[in-house]
Amino acid sequence: MAERLGVCAKSSFLNPAIRVDSLVPGLEVAVARRMMQRAPTAGFDNHLLISRCCPSRRGQDTAHSLSYPVSCPMASLLCTVGRARPAILRLHAQNGTRNAPAALCRQYASAAAAAAVPDTSSEQAFFPDEPTAPIIQTPIPGPQSRKAIERLSRVFDTRSLNMMADYSRSYGNYIADLDGNVLLDVYAQIASIPVGYNNPALLLAATSPEMASAIINRPALGNFPQHDWADILETGILSVAPKGLGQVFTGQSGSDANELAYKAAFMWRRQQERGGAHVDFSAEDSASSMNNQSPGAPDLSILSFKSGFHGRLFGSLSTTRSKPIHKLDIPAFDWPQAPFPMLKYPLEEHAAENAREEQRCLDETERLIKEWHAPPVAVVVEPVQSEGGDNHASPAFFRGLRDLTKKNNVLFIVDEVQTGVGATGKFWAHEHWGLSTPPDMVTFSKKAQTAGYYFGNNDLRPNKPYRQFNTWMGDPARAILFRAIIQEIERLDLVRSTAATGDYLYNGLESLAVHFPQEIQNLRGQNQGTFIAFDSPRRDEVLKKAKAHGVNIGGSGEKAVRLRPMLIFQKHHADSLLERLEKVFQS
Numbered sequence: 001m002a003e004r005l006g007v008c009a010k011s012s013f014l015n016p017a018i019r020v021d022s023l024v025p026g027l028e029v030a031v032a033r034r035m036m037q038r039a040p041t042a043g044f045d046n047h048l049l050i051s052r053c054c055p056s057r058r059g060q061d062t063a064h065s066l067s068y069p070v071s072c073p074m075a076s077l078l079c080t081v082g083r084a085r086p087a088i089l090r091l092h093a094q095n096g097t098r099n100a101p102a103a104l105c106r107q108y109a110s111a112a113a114a115a116a117v118p119d120t121s122s123e124q125a126f127f128p129d130e131p132t133a134p135i136i137q138t139p140i141p142g143p144q145s146r147k148a149i150e151r152l153s154r155v156f157d158t159r160s161l162n163m164m165a166d167y168s169r170s171y172g173n174y175i176a177d178l179d180g181n182v183l184l185d186v187y188a189q190i191a192s193i194p195v196g197y198n199n200p201a202l203l204l205a206a207t208s209p210e211m212a213s214a215i216i217n218r219p220a221l222g223n224f225p226q227h228d229w230a231d232i233l234e235t236g237i238l239s240v241a242p243k244g245l246g247q248v249f250t251g252q253s254g255s256d257a258n259e260l261a262y263k264a265a266f267m268w269r270r271q272q273e274r275g276g277a278h279v280d281f282s283a284e285d286s287a288s289s290m291n292n293q294s295p296g297a298p299d300l301s302i303l304s305f306k307s308g309f310h311g312r313l314f315g316s317l318s319t320t321r322s323k324p325i326h327k328l329d330i331p332a333f334d335w336p337q338a339p340f341p342m343l344k345y346p347l348e349e350h351a352a353e354n355a356r357e358e359q360r361c362l363d364e365t366e367r368l369i370k371e372w373h374a375p376p377v378a379v380v381v382e383p384v385q386s387e388g389g390d391n392h393a394s395p396a397f398f399r400g401l402r403d404l405t406k407k408n409n410v411l412f413i414v415d416e417v418q419t420g421v422g423a424t425g426k427f428w429a430h431e432h433w434g435l436s437t438p439p440d441m442v443t444f445s446k447k448a449q450t451a452g453y454y455f456g457n458n459d460l461r462p463n464k465p466y467r468q469f470n471t472w473m474g475d476p477a478r479a480i481l482f483r484a485i486i487q488e489i490e491r492l493d494l495v496r497s498t499a500a501t502g503d504y505l506y507n508g509l510e511s512l513a514v515h516f517p518q519e520i521q522n523l524r525g526q527n528q529g530t531f532i533a534f535d536s537p538r539r540d541e542v543l544k545k546a547k548a549h550g551v552n553i554g555g556s557g558e559k560a561v562r563l564r565p566m567l568i569f570q571k572h573h574a575d576s577l578l579e580r581l582e583k584v585f586q587s
């Protein structure tokens with residue numbers, strides 16, 4: 001008789017009619033539910049049940065069931081997921097997707113969105129146990145959060161704090177705080193949560209023996225790579241490599257990824273100038289490098305764009321041009337910045353003007369490449385300027401950039417730290433452009449939960465070891481996590497889902513803009529998945545009010561409301577968001 005094992009995480013904020021069957025297909029729902037009712041709820045918010053039952057006794061006595069209600073939510077969650085692992089894996093293998101309920105209860109739908117878009121009631125939920133709507137119980141921050149913030153402030157700078165979160169109670173698209181508030185999160189840790197808080201598949205990866213070993217035996221990858229590093233890369237990071245870029249250099253963060261790419265670009269150029277990888281450094285190169293002088297430390301540069309953001313470490317900060325607050329008081333390289341197109345919206349009404357603007361920017365870029373006193377070796381660009389205000393440009397602009405970098409022997413680095421991993425409705429945003437040749441390097445981080453740059457050309461490997469090097473050179477634990485994220489994205493077809501949800505959300509916002517033209521200006525991100533933004537003259541107030549209505553939203557630049565939901569954001573979440581935005585605009 002086949003045994004069935006199931007695991008269910010229950011949080012106090014969740015719908016009491018929790019859909020345990022959806023977390024693990026095949027779980028004996030009635031049994032698990034009865035056990036949850038029995039489990040004492042006082043004193044802990046998440047408890048975990050593991051139900052071991054026989055199909056033939058479904059709905060009968062639960063004598064065969066084992067339950068593990070616990071008082072330390074995450075630790076026990078991990079422990080129990082570990083116990084249930086073989087059965088869960090078996091069940092996942094048997095069922096390609098979770099048995100989500102056939103129909104979702106669409107409690108709210110923005111009138112504007114409903115008028116513009118098709119019905120979503122047949123949509124299958126990726127996280128059916130999520131709250132059906134945000135829960136607001138106190139002003140944010142509430143008393144418990146205020147207490148925790150006060151305590152933290154004594155030892156840690158909290159002046160940038162947005163919200164004190166309780167991740168043990170956060171789930172799927174919903175982020176919880178300490179006061180019982182549960183918000184629909186369309187900011188997602190500055191665009192870096194890919195597949196939902198407490199995603200069960202990631203919990204499995206996080207609790208695997210492989211992960212434990214990677215964490216406690218963290219290798220210095222350049223010197224002592226673990227025996228299966230190639231396997232981890234090939235089945236993870238490299239399995240989603242942009243076309244033509246089959247190698248990777250892994251790093252720690254988005255800024256780090258960009259800096260590593262810049263260093264690779266400089267070494268590539270100097271290698272070319274010396275006559276090839278086989279030509280050794282001159283004595284003058286070596287001596288001058290130790291004095292931070294040319295030619296060893298050459299007067300070369302990286303060209304970036306006005307309003308661009310590429311990070312805050314020393315080198316990357318010199319290419320960041322979004323806001324003075326990021327740069328003030330930090331010495332910087334005298335590197336060129338080209339204008340980034342400032343397009344007018346709606347695009348279809350300003351096509352000719354926008355095309356002229358893009359050509360102007362391309363011409364100026366080329367001029368700077370040719371004339372800047374420290375010649376650029378690479379151009380770095382974001383597919384959508386994100387921190388700098390969600391500025392978009394057309395595929396033709398990026399094709400133009402690729403062409404002029406090729407023509408001028410300058411590398412083309414695409415910074416996909418924020419756009420990468422599905423949010424634009426393609427795995428990599430630059431796939432929207434139809435480039436004739438791939439970028440030279442693509443940098444990534446955020447939703448990948450690891451970081452680095454992809455490249456294809458062997459000449460981008462420096463000619464000697466230890467030139468591109470550091471202690472860790474990445475982290476197998478994070479690479480294993482990214483592999484699990486990729487598997488979850490593929491299992492649930494999340495890139496395609498994000499493209500469809502994005503279209504739905506964009507249409508809803510477009511309709512809302514008709515009713516609130518002052519509130520939604522320059523709507524952008526059409527056909528770009530959920531990577532959508534608009535300008536709001538009272539942006540900061542809108543973000544604050546949105547929180548009071550149960551939605552966590554971020555801003556970018558001076559006045560943009562930027563939407564960065566996770567890849568598990570679906571149409572019913574879009575309805576909820578639109579409905580709440582409508583209320584904010586009415587207030």
Ligand SMILES: Cc1ncc(COP(=O)(O)O)c(C=O)c1O
Nearest residue numbers: 253254255309310311382417418
């Ligand atoms: C496009 C882009 N590049 C680089 C970075 C820097 O990444 P990190 O903050 O991980 O250093 C960011 C961060 O927001 C980003 O949006």
